[in-house]
Amino acid sequence: MGFRAEVTETPIDLPGLMAEVSDATDGAVTSFVGQVRDHDPEASGEVVSLDYSAHPDAQQIIERVVAEALAQSDPDGVVDVVAVHRIGHLEVGDLALVVVAVSTHRAPTFEVCRAVVEAVKHGVPIWKKQHEADGSHTWSGLTC
DSSP: OOEEEEEESSOOOHHHHHHHHOOTTOOEEEEEEEEOOSOOTTOSSOEEEEEEEEOTTHHHHHHHHHHHHHHHHOTTOOOEEEEEEEOEEEETTOEEEEEEEEESSHHHHHHHHHHHHHHHHHHSOEEEEEEETTSOEEEEOTTO
């Protein structure tokens, strides 16, 4: 498989992604699941929901940054990975970013999973508007 990276408005199906990327030869599955939380250091109060928005080129950029992270962290090409970042309106508990890395052994999956998460978080132009319980909002991620 290699990799697949996507920016989507569709809710993320974690079991579906795991099934997509893994097969009977894989002995290790490492995943990162980022979900919407009810607080944030950049918010002044309780976060009740958020809206993710993305640059029009975010799909091409996520594909590039995941390919680069995979090339650097897995030069032997032993790990398959899928990375999906959701945009649009999300409620507390909704999945925002999921990365699943699989291989025959665990060590490379940990390294790849972390590298891909960091690459997506720092390299893909996606911003979030956090809605707080008092009706105010805070923007986050504007430095990407």
